[in-house]
Amino acid sequence: MTKYFSPISSIWRNSKRVIGMLQKSDPRTLRALSAVRVLSSTLPYLNGFILGMMTQSVVESVKLGSLTSQFWWAMFLIVATPVVIRIVDIFNDYLDGKYWIEMDNYMQLMYFKKRSALDIAAIKKPEIQNKARKAQESINKTRQYADRIFYSIGSLAGLTTAFAIFSTQNWWIFPVVVLATIPSLIVETKYGRKIWDIWGANTETRRKYNYFIDRLNDPENLSENKLLGTVNYFLKAIRETIGQFTLDQIRTDRNAVPARIFSAILSHGTTAGMIVIFAIRAARGQITVGELTFFYVTLQTLRKSISEIFSLTARQLQDNLYISDLFALLDQEPILIKPINPVTIAKNTTPDITLSKISFAYPSAPDKFVLQNISLAIPAGSRVALIGHNGAGKSTLLSMIFRFYDPDNGEVRIGEHDLRELDLENWYSHLGYIPQKYQFFQLRTADVIALGDTSTQPDERRIKQAAMKAGADTFINSWNKKYDQILGEWFEGGINISQGQMQKLALARIFYRNPRIWILDEPTSSIDAKSEIEVFEELNALPKDRTVIFISHRFSTVRNADQIVVLDKGKIKEQGTHRELVKKGGLYATLFKQQAKAYK
Template sequence: MTKAFGHLIRFVWTYGKGLLFLTSTLTVLLGVMPVIMLWLSKETINEVARLIQHPAMDYSTILLLLLLQFMVTMLTSIFMNTQEYLNGKLTNVLEHAAQSSVLQKVISAPLFYFDLPEFYNHLERVNDSPGHRLLSPLRQAFEIGRIFITISGYLVFLLTVHWSLVLLSLLAAIPMFLVQMKFGKRNFWLKFGLTPLVRDMEYTRSLLKDRHSAKEIRLFGLGSYLLNRWSEAFSHQFTEILKILRKQQRAEIGMDGLTALFYSGAAMIMIWLIQTTPIQIGQFVAIGQAVQGTQGLTNQLSTLLAKVFEEMLYANDFFRFLDYKHPESENQAKGTEPFPAALKKGITLENVTFSYVDTTTSVLQNIQLHIKPGEKIAIVGENGSGKSTLVKCLMGLYPLAKGDIRFDDVSIRQLAPDQLHKNMTVIFQDFLKYAYTLRDNIGFGDITRLEDTDAMNEVAATTGVAEIAQNLREGYATFLGRFLQEGEDLSGGQWQKIALARALFRQGTIIILDEPTAALDPLMELEVYKLVRDLTESKTTIFISHRMAAARMADRIIVMENGRIAESGTHGELMASNGTYARMYESQAQWYA
C-alpha cells in the first residue's frame, strides 16, 4: 500500500504539481477558518452579553467582530469554491493522463495478452474513471489535513477548559474508523470478485445496443433471452452490493448512537463546569460548539481515512495494471536490427513451435519452411490447423516457444518490431472497417503518408476504390457507415477493395492475406486473389485460405494439418500425390463447376 501511495504521489505530481501546490495552500487556510470563526463567535456573544448588562457601553467592538465574521465567511466561500474549481481541473488533467496511460499500456501490450481473461478483467477494473479514482484519495487526504487542522484548534481550546472534554470528543472516532475501514475493504474485494460478471453484463448490453448485432438478434429472437441474461447479472451484482450496504448502515447507526452517548457525557461535564468554575456565556456556547464540532469532524476523519484505504486499493490495482508483465512476454522480440533492405535469401522458418499462454498443447510443431524472395505461397488447411497462428508468428505478434524465423540472415528476435511491421502488409479475415472517412480507411495503411494524395489516388485506381469514391457524396472525405455520422454503407466487396488499397498503400515488401475473402463467395474470392497477384508481382506474398481453387494461383502450396506441414508443392504435384490437398480440392470442385 505504501508503494502504491508513492506511485500515486509521483503520478499526480508529474501531471499536476502546480495545481497540487495551490490546493494544499487552500486546504491549510480552510482548516484554520473554523477555529477563527469559533473564537470570533465566542467574543461576539460575550460582547453582546456585556452590552445587555451595560446598555450605555460602546458597541463598536461588536460591529468590528461582526465585520470580521462576515469577512471570514466570505473568504471561506472563496477558498472552498476556488479549491473545488482546482479539483475539477486537476481531475480532468489526471483523467486524461490516467486514461492515456491505460491506453498506452493496451496498445503496447503483446498480442497474446488479449488471449488472457485476467488481462481483460484487470483492464475492466481500472477503466472506470481512473483519473477521478486516483485523485479521490488525494482529495480525501487534503480533506483529512483540513479537518485535522480544525480539530487541533478545537482541542487546544477544549484543553484550556478541561482535559476530559478532549478525551470524550475523540473516543467515538476509533470504532467509527475501524467500521469504515472494514466495509471499505469489503466493497473493494466485492467489486474485484464481480469483475467477470460485470464484463458479461456489459458485453450483453453492448450486443443489445449495437447496430451490427441488431439484425441477428431480431432474426433469431434473442432479444428477450439477452435482456434476461443482462437483468439477472445486474440483479446478482445489485444484491451482493446491497448485502454489504445493509450491514454497513446497521453498523453506522450503532456508531451514531455511540457518538450521541459520548456527547451526552460531554454535556454532563459542561454542566459540572458551570457549577464549579466561572464561565462566560460565550465560552459556554463555544465549548458546546467545539465538542460537537470535534465529534462530528472526528467521525468524518474516520470515514475519510477508511475511504482513503479503500481508494488506495484501487490505486494499487491501477499501478499493478500499468506494471503488468506476463512471464511469457520475455520471449517477445525486442531486437534493434533494421529489416534487410531487400530480401536476397528469403524467409526461413526453423523448427518453429508455438503454444498459447498457459496451455501445454502445441499449436505449431517444428515448422520447417523456406520462402524465396518474390515467391507466392498459399497456406491451406482445415480450420484449426494452425494457418493463422503461423503467420502471426511470422509477423512477430506471437513469441516463439522454440525455433527461429530469419529474414535473410537476421533472426526475428534481433529485428526491431517496428522495422518488421513496417515491411509487412497484411489483410486479416476480420479486417477493420473504420467508421472514419474513406481517406482514413486507406491512409491508415501508412499513417506517416496520410496526406500523400497522389499515392492514395494511385492505389485507389489500381484496386477499384477510385470508382467507389466517385459514387460517394463527398468522395474520399465521406464517412463510411452510420456509426459516427450519416455516412455511406458499403457492400462486402467494396470494403474488401478498400482493405486491399489500405494494405498496398503501406508499400510493404511482404504481403500477407489471412483469409480476408472468407466472407465472399468463391468466385468473388478468385477475382480478389487474381487482383492481388497482379498488384504484387514483385513482392513476397503469403495468402491463407481454406478454399483450394484460390491456392492454384500460388507458386507453391503448403498444406497444414494439426499444427504441422503435411504437404508442400505445386497444385499439379499435390494433385498427383493424391493426398490431403487432392481430397480437399475435389470436395470443393463443385463450387466452381
Template sequence: MPRSNPEHQETLRLSALVSTLINMKRVWLIVWGGRKLLLTSVGALYVFGAAMPFLRTGAVALLINHLLGAVGKGVFDKEILLYVGFLIFSEVLPPLVYTLQWYYNKVFRFYFEELFTMLVYSKMAVLDVASHEDPALQDIFLKVKESGVWRMESFASRQLFILQNIFEIIIAMVVLGYATWWLLLLLVVGTIPSLYIEIKYGREVWSIYGSGAARRRRFWALTEHTVHVRHLIELKLFQNVKKFMSLIGELYASFQSEQIRADRHKLLLQLSTQFFAQLTIGISALWFVHQVLAGEIAIGTFVFLLSSMGGLSMSLSGFFSNLGVQYQDNLFVTDVFKLLDLPGMIAEAEHPIILDSAKTPDIVFDHVDFSYPDSTTPILRDIDLHIPAGTKLAIVGLNGAGKTTLIKLLARFYDPTMGKITVDGTDLRLVEQKSWYGMIGALFQEYSTYDSFTIKEAIALGDSSSSEDMHLIEDAAMKSEAESFVGNLPKGYDSVLGKEFDNGIEPSIGQKQKLAIARVFYRDPRIWIFDEPTASVDAESEAHIFEKLEALPKDRTVILISHRFSTVRHADKIIVLLDGTIKESGTHEELVALGGEYARLFALQAVGYN
C-alpha cells in the same frame, strides 16, 4: 469452519493501510509531475477551508465574551468594533474560499480524469496481443474498464478532503487539548469504529467485483448484442431478444443482490457506531456545561469549545470515513497500477537489432513448436519452413489447423515455445519490434473498420507515420477495388464511416474488406500478410485484387491464408497444415500430382464448381 488468525487479520489491516498510503503518494507524484501549480493552489484552498469554521466560531466567541462584560454600560468601544469587524470578515471569507475550492477542484478533476484516461488507454494500446489474449489478465482489464478511471479520480480528489480533515483535526485538537485533554481522547476513540467499518465494507465491495468478474464479462458480452447492429440483426431475426434480456436481467440482479447485502451490513454497523460517537459528544457537552456553571470558562469560550468539539467529531468521522473509502478505492487503484506496471509477455531485446528497411528479409521457421500460455496442448509442432525474400507463399488447411497462429508468431504476437523464427539469420526475438512491424502489412480475418473516420483517413491509417497523400490513397483504393464504390458516394473519400455519425455511411461487409485491403496497399510493406483477405469480396473484384498482388515488385514477400484454392494456386509455394504440422509442401501442380490432402480438398472445391 477454521477460525481467523487475529495476527493475520492485523497484518492484513496494516498491509492495507500501507498499500493505501503508497498508492496515495504515487498518485500525488503523478499529478505533481504534470501540474505543480494547480495541485499547490488546490491544496492551499483546502488548508484554508479547514480553518474557516474555527475562524467564524472564534470570532463569535470573542464577541460574546466582550459583550457579556459590556452589558449595561451602553458603550460601543473600539474593541467591539474590532470584534464585529472580525466577525464580518469571518462570514465573508469562507464563501470566497469555498467557491474557489469548488472551481479549482473541478479543474483538478477534469485534468486528472484526462491524465489517467490517457495513461490507461495508452497502456492498453501498447500492451502486446499475448497479454490481451491472456485469460489470467481479463479480470484486471474488466475492473479497470468498469471502475478504474473514475475510482482513480475519486481516489485523488479524496486526498484533498483528507488533507482538509487533517488540518481540521489538528486545529480542533489544539483547542480542545488546551481545555481538557481526556475529552479529546474520548472523542477520538468514539469515531475510530467508523474507519473499521469502511475498511471492512471496502474489502467486501472489492471482493464482489473480483469473485463476480467472469459473470460481469458475460454481462458485457451479452449487452454487446443489443447495441451493435451486426449482432442486433441476428438477435431480432432469430427472435432471441426475450432470451437475452432475461439473461442480462438475471446477471444484473445477481450483482445488485450482493451489493445490497454488503450495504445492509454496513448500515447496521454504521447505526451502532454513530450511537457510540454521539454518546461521546453528549458526555463532552455535559462536562463543558458543568465548567460554565462552575465559572471555569466564559459563555463565549463555551460556544467556541462546543463548536470545536462538534467540528473535531465531524472531522474525525470524515477523516476515518474518507480513509476507509480511500482503502476501498485503493483496491481498484491497485488494479489500475497493476495494469500500468504490466511488463507485457513479449519482451524487447536489451540491445535490439534494427532491420534494413530497404531490403526484404529471408524468413525461417526453425523447428518451431507453440502452445498458448494457458494451455499445454501444442497448436504448432516442428514447423520447419524457409520463406526466401520475394516468395509468394500460400497456407491452406482445415479450420483449427494452426494457420492464423503461425501468422501470429510471425507478427511476434507470441514467441515460439520451442525453436525459433529468424529473419536474415537473426532470431526474431532480438529484432526491434518497431523495425519489424515497419516491414509488415497485415490483414487478419477480424479487422478494424474505423467508424467515425472518413474513408481517406481510414485508408491513410495504413501508414500514419507520414502525412496523408491523396494520390497514394486513390491508388490504394483503385488496387483494392474500393474505388468502385467510393467514387459513387456523394462525398467520395470525405464520407464518414458509420451510420451512427452525422451523414455517415455503412458500407457492406465486402466494401469494408476492400477498404482494409486498401490500407495494406497504402502501407506498401516489404512483407504482405493476408488471412482470408477476400472472404467477403465478390468474385470479379477478388480476381482484380489478386492480379494487383501478383504484379507487386519481385522482392515483396506475400503470405496468403485462404480456403479458396482459386486464389492460392498461383503461389510460388503452398504448404498444407494439418493438426499443427506441415503435412505437404510444393506448388499447386506438385501437390495435385501428389494426391494427398491438398489434392483432396482441391477436388472437393472443384466438384462444387462443376
C-alpha cells in the same frame, strides 16, 4: 500487529504513487488546490472564534447598555467571513474542476498506453483480462482516492488547529473525541473489505455481464439477435449475472447498518456530553457565554473533522484494494521476453522468413498442440499461399511470424536473426496485415485509408492511388463527399457500407502502407469475382522484392502462388506449386477438385 499495519502501509505506498501521478499531470494546479483545501479546512475554526466573539460582545453590550467597539469588530467579521469562505470555495471549485479534467485524461491515456504495451500472449490470458477489467473499473476509484488525499490533508490541517486550541486548556477533549470516532473507522474498514472481496471474487462474472450487454448494445449484434430471436435469452443472462454480484453486496450493506448506528451514537453522544459539561461551566460562571459558543462550534467542527478523517481513511482502505488492482496492471510485465539489445531491420530490406521445427500449444490448452514440427522457408520476394480446413493452424502459423506468442519448440528466423532478437515495433513496420476480422473504422474515408501509414502526414495522391489499386475508388467517387465521406453511423453524416466495400478499404490501407511483407488472411472473402481478379493482379504487379503470404479457401487465388502450403491438423501435409500438388493427387488435389466441381 501486521494485520492492522499492513493495510495502512499499503495505503501509504499507493498514496505516494497516486500523488506521483498527480504531480505528473499538472504540478502547479496540484499545489494551488492543496493550499486551497488547507485554507478551506481551517476557516470553520476561525468562524467559531468569531461567533464566540460576537456572542460575548452582545452580552457585554447588554450589560453596559451601549454597543462596544468589540461588538462592531465582531459584526464586521461576521459579514466578511462568509464572503471569504465563499471566495475560497469558488477557487476550490475552479481548481477542482480544472484539475480533475486533466487527471481523468491522464488516467485514461495511462491505462490504454499500458494495455497497448502488453504483448498479445499476455492480453489474451484470462487472468490478465480480469486484471485489466479490474484496473479499468478502478480508474474512477483512483480519482475519488486522490480527492480524499486532498481532503485528508485539509482535515489534518483542521485537526492541528483544533489541537492548538485545546492544548492550552481542556487538553483531554481532543483524545476523547478521537477515541469516540475510532469504532466508525473499524466498522467501515471491516465492511469495506467484504465489499471488495465480493467484487474481486466476481470479476469473471462481471466480464460475462459486459459481454452479454454488448450482445444487445452493439447495433450489428442486436440486429442479428433480433433475427435469431435470442434477445430474451440475453436479457435473462444479464438479469442473472447482475444478481450474482449484487445480492451479496446488498446483504453486506444490510448487516453493516446496526454497527454503523452504534458507532454514530457513540461519536455524537460523546460530543454532546462534552457540550453539556461546557454549558454547566458557563452556567456556573467558570467560562463566558462567548467561550461556550466558541467551544460548542469548535467541538462540532473537531468531531466532524475526525469523523471525516476516519471515514476518509475507511474509504481509502476500501478503495486501496481497487487502486492496488490498477497498479497490478501497471506493474504487469509482458509474457514474452524482450531482447536486451534488440536487432532492427533496415527500412528498405525484405528479409527471408524461416520457420524451423515449430511446435506450439496455446497456454489455455497446453497439451493440445496446434502446430506440430512445422518447417517452412519463405524466401524474400516469394508468393506463398496457406490453405487447409478450419482449425488446421493457418492463423496460428501467422501468429508465430508476428511473435504474438513464442513457440514451445523450434524457432522463427527473420533473415539471419531469431525473431526473439528483433525489435518488434521495427519488425511490424515491415509488415502489412489484413486479418480475417478486419476493423471497420468509422472515420472520414481518406483517414481510414491513411491509417495504413501514420508515420507521416496523410498524402492525398497516395490515398487515391491506394483506393484505385484496391478497387475502392469507384464507389468512393460515387459519393457526394467522396474521400471526405464519414463512414458508419457513430457520427453525424455517416453512411453504412457493404462488407465488400469494407474489405476493399482494408486492402487500400495496405496498398497505402506499401509494406515489404504482405500478410493477408482471406483478403477477398467478401469481394466479387471480378474485383478479386483485379486485386490479385495488383498484388502480382508488386515489385519482385515484396513478399506476399496469404490464406485463402479460394483455389482461384492460390494457384498462381510460388509455393502452396497445405496444413492439416497442425502439420504441413503437402507443399509445392499448384501444378505439382494437383499432379501428386493428395489432399490439395482433392480439395481443388471438390471446389472446381461446385462451379460446374
